Amino acid sequence: MTATRQPADGLYVGLISGTSADGIDAALCRFEPQPQLLGALTHPWPDALRSRMLAIAQSEEPVDLDAFGRLDSAIGDCFADAVQALLAAHDRTADDIRAIGSHGQTLRHRPDGEHAFTLQLGNPWLIAERCGIDTVADFRRADMAAGGQGAPLMPAFHAAVLAAPGRTRGVLNLGGIGNLTVLDADGSVRGFDTGPANGLMDAWCQRHTGQPFDSDGVFAAQGKCDDALLAQWLSDPYFALPPPKSTGREYFHLEWLESHPRAAALAPADVQATLLALTVRSVADAVHAHAGTASDILVCGGGVHNRALMDALAQALAPREVHSTAMMGVDPDYMEAMGFAWLARQHLEGLPGNLPSVTGARGKRLLGSLHRAPRPFA
Numbered sequence: 001m002t003a004t005r006q007p008a009d010g011l012y013v014g015l016i017s018g019t020s021a022d023g024i025d026a027a028l029c030r031f032e033p034q035p036q037l038l039g040a041l042t043h044p045w046p047d048a049l050r051s052r053m054l055a056i057a058q059s060e061e062p063v064d065l066d067a068f069g070r071l072d073s074a075i076g077d078c079f080a081d082a083v084q085a086l087l088a089a090h091d092r093t094a095d096d097i098r099a100i101g102s103h104g105q106t107l108r109h110r111p112d113g114e115h116a117f118t119l120q121l122g123n124p125w126l127i128a129e130r131c132g133i134d135t136v137a138d139f140r141r142a143d144m145a146a147g148g149q150g151a152p153l154m155p156a157f158h159a160a161v162l163a164a165p166g167r168t169r170g171v172l173n174l175g176g177i178g179n180l181t182v183l184d185a186d187g188s189v190r191g192f193d194t195g196p197a198n199g200l201m202d203a204w205c206q207r208h209t210g211q212p213f214d215s216d217g218v219f220a221a222q223g224k225c226d227d228a229l230l231a232q233w234l235s236d237p238y239f240a241l242p243p244p245k246s247t248g249r250e251y252f253h254l255e256w257l258e259s260h261p262r263a264a265a266l267a268p269a270d271v272q273a274t275l276l277a278l279t280v281r282s283v284a285d286a287v288h289a290h291a292g293t294a295s296d297i298l299v300c301g302g303g304v305h306n307r308a309l310m311d312a313l314a315q316a317l318a319p320r321e322v323h324s325t326a327m328m329g330v331d332p333d334y335m336e337a338m339g340f341a342w343l344a345r346q347h348l349e350g351l352p353g354n355l356p357s358v359t360g361a362r363g364k365r366l367l368g369s370l371h372r373a374p375r376p377f378a
Contacts, residue, residue, distance in 0.1 A: 010098030011038070013086060013133070014334075014341030015079050017105045017122075019176030019249045020202050021045060021053050022212060022302065024082040027337035028090055031345055035161050039090040040334040043082035049074055054203075057107050058253040075105050076123030080130040094132035094373070101344030101368070102127055102137045103336075109248040111149040117141075118150045124371040136344040136368040143354045148361030151246035155181040155191035155358045157339035162298060162328055163187070170287055170294040171325070172313075173335065174198060174303025177248060178283055181358075182291045190290065191358040192243035195282040196252040198303050201275045203254050208268040217276060217308025223269030225277040232260045233278050243290065244360035276309055284316040296321040300332035343367055 014027045023042040030036045045053075052071070055061035063071065079102055087093065104120030111118065124137035140150035158171040158181040171181040176199030181191040198213065205214040214220055236256075238247060257263055263271055287297065297320055303309050304324045314322040325332045346353045352364035 011092070011096050012341035012344055013083055013097055013100045014103075014337040014339065014344070015082060015100060016103040016336045016340050017045070017079075018301075018336065019057070019106060019199050020213075020302070021050050021057070021105065021176075022202070024079060025334055025337040026082040026086040027334045027341055028086055028092065029338050029341040031342060035330075035338065035342070037331055037334055037338055039086065040331065040337065041082070041086055041089060042333070043078070043085055045078060049078070053105060053107065054249075057249045058255070059250060072121045072123050073126060075121045076126035077130075079104070079122045080127045083127065083131045083133070097133045099344045099348055100127060100131065100133050100135040101139075101340035101342070101347075102135055103139060103340045104137060106248060108250050109151065109246065110250070111144060111151065111246050116144055118144060124369075128371045128373045132373045134348075134373050135371045136347045137371060138369045139340070139343055139353065139367045142365045142367050143359050143361045146361040146363060146365055148354060148356065148359030149244050149246040150359065152179040152181070152191050152193060152358065153343065153354065153367070154179065154336060154339045155189050156353060156355050157335075157342050158191075159183055159189045159355075160342065161330060162325070163189075167295055168291065168293045170291040170297040170320075172283060172287075172297050172299045172301075174279075174299060174301040174306075174309070175336070176202070177252070178279065178286075178303075180283065180286050180291065182294065185293075189355050189357055190243065191355070192286075192290075193246045194286040195239055195247065195278075196275075197279050197283075197301065198306070199249055200252055200254070200257055201272065201279070204257070204268070204272055204275060207254070208272075213302070214272060214276075214306065217306050219269060220272040220276040220308055223267060223271070223273035225273045226262065226266055226270055229260060229262045229266065229271070229274050230277050230281065232262060233257075233274075234281060239282055239285065244358060246359075276312065279303070279309065280312045280316050283313060287317055287320075294320055296323065298323055298325045298328060300325040300330070300335040302333070304332045
């Protein structure tokens with residue numbers, strides 16, 4: 001691989017494993033003359049590594065510094081494997097790719113308090129070395145250093161690919177955590193985390209059925225929403241906080257769910273039905289409060305495949321139209337991976353990646369740090 005700088009219209013790879021850690025999404029992208037997904041795949045985590053990450057993310061397992069360092073390398077290896085699998089599947093080589101944008105795996109996100117921090121693992125130097133491709137990573141901390149939440153970061157990308165001038169639109173990501181982007185008719189952009197989306201439903205389903213997620217909401221459909229438990233959950237202070245705000249699995253986890261005693265008195269399917277209702281109500285409340293004039297809501301993330309969830313959202317958000325981002329030509333499963341490829345491009349072009357109107361940062365910032373692939377030396 002040469003040291004010659006590739007043109008801005010080269011190819012990029014975006015990588016992310018979300019709060020549910022259900023796989024590493026890898027997207028092969030081009031952004032000129034317009035954003036285009038050329039190929040994608042979801043690379044599986046080894047079961048033991050995924051279980052370890054989830055336990056640590058939910059504060060269920062302490063980790064010493066040696067184990068922390070090994071975990072960072074193990075996650076980085078898996079991200080490199082995902083890149084290599086993607087390139088092989090689409091007959092590409094490292095020389096075809098200008099850069100990788102790697103989000104990493106979030107294990108902690110503590111955006112508030114005197115010493116706010118966010119922690120994503122997946123050694124980017126290892127990715128760059130193994131793949132032979134410049135890798136941009138650590139996207140969140142520059143925004144946090146400027147007083148921002150460091151999240152969500154996708155609203156800037158949503159604005160680039162989904163804005164409709166003269167029309168207010170909402171973009172809803174239903175990952176482990178729900179994120180709402182508001183693309184206002186005047187061109188302004190707002191966004192924040194609404195609360196749990198799939199994360200709690202997935203964890204509860206795994207515990208009681210052995211399945212990693214509730215396919216089409218079948219498990220939830222076997223139960224009935226408990227209004228008293230739903231009201232207890234919705235009384236959590238997070239839901240009443242004004243934006244900017246962000247959260248993660250380290251807050252909304254099974255211990256949070258079970259801290260409300262009524263949950264233990266219900267059948268598991270009733271709890272699942274109530275969790276689905278929690279996602280719907282928290283999203284609907286956020287839309288009504290902050291995107292009241294939106295004519296439509298475009299949905300991406302794994303939750304778009306949960307038919308019961310999508311039907312309930314459509315009912316709660318009527319008369320707004322609720323559709324998958326596929327309707328706009330953007331694959332809902334790889335929106336975030338595309339977004340981190342785009343953020344890598346922003347970094348290499350010296351352009352900001354954050355939106356202060358979303359994160360609360362003091363200003364726009366260049367996000368991420370560049371980790372160079374090996375170059376030949378004399």
